[in-house]
Amino acid sequence: MNSYTRLRQSARELNQDEIALIPWLAGLSPPEHERAIAALVVSEVAPGDCICRIGRQVTYWFGLIDGLLKMSNDGSSAPALTFTGVAPGGWFGEGTAIKRESYRYNVLALRKSRVTGLPLETFHWLLDNSIGFNRFIMNQLNERLGQFIAAREIDRISDPDVKVARSLANLFHPVLFPGVGSVLRITQQELAYLVGLSRQRVNEALSQWELAGAIRVEYGGLRVLDLELLRCAGQDRVEPPRG
DNA sequence: TCATTAAATTGTT
């Protein structure tokens, strides 16, 4: 069928809007830019699909174009622990890619997503040749360190309202996930999977934060009105709306 | 373009 062919082609190519969403391209020289674009591959993944599995050898540095992913440990031995979500515009696996190791975590799709990958060979070529690229990676590693520390703290939080708020703040991280504007397309079910709470509890938490003026709940997603309120939730002065 | 129907998502118990 030619509709199948069209679908395949559109799935394999990036349009201009999507290319503009790749944050590290901006710091590249024209020849570097050209080489990077030529090397990028795109694929569609279905909900539940694994982008990378623990122990698998790394072949690409991955970026999320559209959709929603989550990074977690293996649920087989220990209880499943979600590290963090990956929102559009986010790139991950650079640490593993640099060391040419195998993955220490799973990344799977929470819904139908478009993922793009930079082959390891090109990744290392850019590391060896592009100062702009190195600058981006360095910043990325630094930001991610902060994010993982935050994730650790979130795990210890007992108050579900606060937990939801902090997880949301992480997803709206402007440096790690530049593709997320003021609206994040995420269903309450997906958010529940991400933070490890029931959907109805997440629903209640979202209602509370809407009441507090931090977010606006919309169908199939939500809009952030006050990111600082979410980020500082549970800290000294700022009380969750519940009290 | 509009009306109808199915599917997805939400709000509640």
Next chain:
DNA sequence: AACAATTTAATGA
């Protein structure tokens, strides 16, 4: 976990 209410997406005239 189950239910009804609401919103979106799909379909066909």
